[in-house]
Amino acid sequence: MPRTPLSRERILSKAMEMADAEGLSALSMRKVAAQLDVEAMSLYNHVKNKGDMIDGITDLVAGEITLPTPDFDWKGEMRARSQSAHRVLMRHPWAVSVFVESGLPGPNMMTYLDASLGCLMAVGFTPVQADLARNTIDNHIYGFTRQQLARPRRARDFKRVAKAEAKAIPKDSYPALHRRSLALADTTAEEREDFDFGLTLILDGLEALL
Amino acid sequence: MPRTPLSRERILSKAMEMADAEGLSALSMRKVAAQLDVEAMSLYNHVKNKGDMIDGITDLVAGEITLPTPDFDWKGEMRARSQSAHRVLMRHPWAVSVFVESGLPGPNMMTYLDASLGCLMAVGFTPVQADLARNTIDNHIYGFTRQQLARPRRARDFKRVAKAEAKAIPKDSYPALHRRSLALADTTAEEREDFDFGLTLILDGLEALL
DNA sequence: TACAAAAACTTACGACGTAAGCACATCAGA
DNA sequence: TCTGATGTGCTTACGTCGTAAGTTTTTGTA
Numbered sequence: 001m002p003r004t005p006l007s008r009e010r011i012l013s014k015a016m017e018m019a020d021a022e023g024l025s026a027l028s029m030r031k032v033a034a035q036l037d038v039e040a041m042s043l044y045n046h047v048k049n050k051g052d053m054i055d056g057i058t059d060l061v062a063g064e065i066t067l068p069t070p071d072f073d074w075k076g077e078m079r080a081r082s083q084s085a086h087r088v089l090m091r092h093p094w095a096v097s098v099f100v101e102s103g104l105p106g107p108n109m110m111t112y113l114d115a116s117l118g119c120l121m122a123v124g125f126t127p128v129q130a131d132l133a134r135n136t137i138d139n140h141i142y143g144f145t146r147q148q149l150a151r152p153r154r155a156r157d158f159k160r161v162a163k164a165e166a167k168a169i170p171k172d173s174y175p176a177l178h179r180r181s182l183a184l185a186d187t188t189a190e191e192r193e194d195f196d197f198g199l200t201l202i203l204d205g206l207e208a209l210l
Numbered sequence: 211m212p213r214t215p216l217s218r219e220r221i222l223s224k225a226m227e228m229a230d231a232e233g234l235s236a237l238s239m240r241k242v243a244a245q246l247d248v249e250a251m252s253l254y255n256h257v258k259n260k261g262d263m264i265d266g267i268t269d270l271v272a273g274e275i276t277l278p279t280p281d282f283d284w285k286g287e288m289r290a291r292s293q294s295a296h297r298v299l300m301r302h303p304w305a306v307s308v309f310v311e312s313g314l315p316g317p318n319m320m321t322y323l324d325a326s327l328g329c330l331m332a333v334g335f336t337p338v339q340a341d342l343a344r345n346t347i348d349n350h351i352y353g354f355t356r357q358q359l360a361r362p363r364r365a366r367d368f369k370r371v372a373k374a375e376a377k378a379i380p381k382d383s384y385p386a387l388h389r390r391s392l393a394l395a396d397t398t399a400e401e402r403e404d405f406d407f408g409l410t411l412i413l414d415g416l417e418a419l420l
Numbered sequence: 421t422a423c424a425a426a427a428a429c430t431t432a433c434g435a436c437g438t439a440a441g442c443a444c445a446t447c448a449g450a
Numbered sequence: 451t452c453t454g455a456t457g458t459g460c461t462t463a464c465g466t467c468g469t470a471a472g473t474t475t476t477t478g479t480a
Contacts, residue, residue: 115386136350176328180337184341201415239469
């Protein structure tokens with residue numbers, strides 16, 4: 001009986017699906033192969049090695065991010081693309097850590113970097129300023145997303161975990177930490193998931209440099 | 211001939227040394243044991259498992275960071291502790307990624323978090339604001355440090371790599387990226403390693419909230 | 421000296437990434 | 451139709467990993 005042939009696309013697509021569902025550490029050549037009804041070594045006909053496979057799905061993720069365009073309203077553009085990146089990374093939780101330490105970026109990532117730098121340089125930032133600015137913004141995106149992923153999404157669960165955390169922290173040794181956990185338990189999702197808090201800090205600060 | 215007995219401290223100290231020298235991925239129970247003239251399984255008498263070992267050395271790193279104290283000059287305090295954290299993480303390159311996704315923090319890390327939050331809350335930030343602020347600051351520290359670690363430290367090497375990078379980026383497809391690499395090649399270390407650039411953005415922005 | 425507890429060692433299992441080589445299918449040119 | 455090349459998938463195998471289980475050795479105390 002004929003099987004649909006393997007291909008780089010089929011491999012990457014299944015690998016992405018598995019990473020989204022179970023995290024990067026659950027991705028092994030053997031498991032991806034099994035999901036495709038194939039032996040592990042067959043993947044190597046279409047993919048250089050595991051690193052290449054991960055680079056592949058990482059660049060697919062990069063391709064999902066909405067690009068900024070050069071515009072008078074550069075802050076709006078950067079805010080929009082930051083929120084897009086944030087949403088995309090929330091959909092692909094494993095990707096944050098890979099984004100953050102990817103050596104040579106793939107084509108989609110390059111396009112994303114180029115568009116961001118281009119948007120900033122078009123309104124007067126020097127290339128070096130634009131580089132620093134983009135780094136600062138992306139650091140915020142990555143860090144914020146990572147932190148949000150580490151917390152329960154559902155309000156009820158969040159509250160429960162925050163309260164348990166507060167109880168587990170000795171009030172005498174760590175008073176501020178303790179107080180924070182208590183306070184967090186009583187926040188709304190809007191308050192605590194305030195992506196724009198740090199972003200606005202950064203964008204307004206950047207504007208003052210122009 | 212008598213051997214100095216194993217202990218948690220001896221294990222963590224050697225593991226830290228190895229991680230500093232060769233990176234986290236080169237740390238295996240077998241290799242750490244070998245460096246201590248001992249078999250792998252012996253480590254398990256003093257350390258719960260590999261994760262516990264890594265948590266252990268991570269908290270040692272956290273302990274090296276200078277703590278902020280509540281002070282009228284909270285910006286100075288936060289800047290000092292940020293620079294300290296940056297320096298410490300540069301000494302222990304492997305630690306950035308662990309810091310960033312550590313689940314339950316160790317005692318030194320808790321102390322560090324508590325001191326930072328305490329410093330911010332003492333000058334009037336609400337607990338939730340302090341939490342967001344500390345996150346934003348730490349995200350900047352981690353991101354900036356990671357990026358700096360990825361680049362050559364020596365000026366000559368940096369220039370060479372930046373130029374090679376510029377040459378490798380197609381000018382037509384990625385004009386802004388290309389221009390940035392060219393510009394970076396002509397910067398001084400002070401310009402490009404401007405840790406305070408983003409930090410000041412954030413601190414000044416925070417001050418406006420008070 | 422005797423004995424219990426702690427520490428170190430041995431062996432083994434089931435993962436992992438991937439090198440090397442083999443088997444089979446597809447297709448080109450004769 | 452036959453032949454050989456090319457590419458795709460499979461088999462086997464090696465060295466690495468974390469660590470469970472069981473055994474021996476060392477150490478501290480009575």
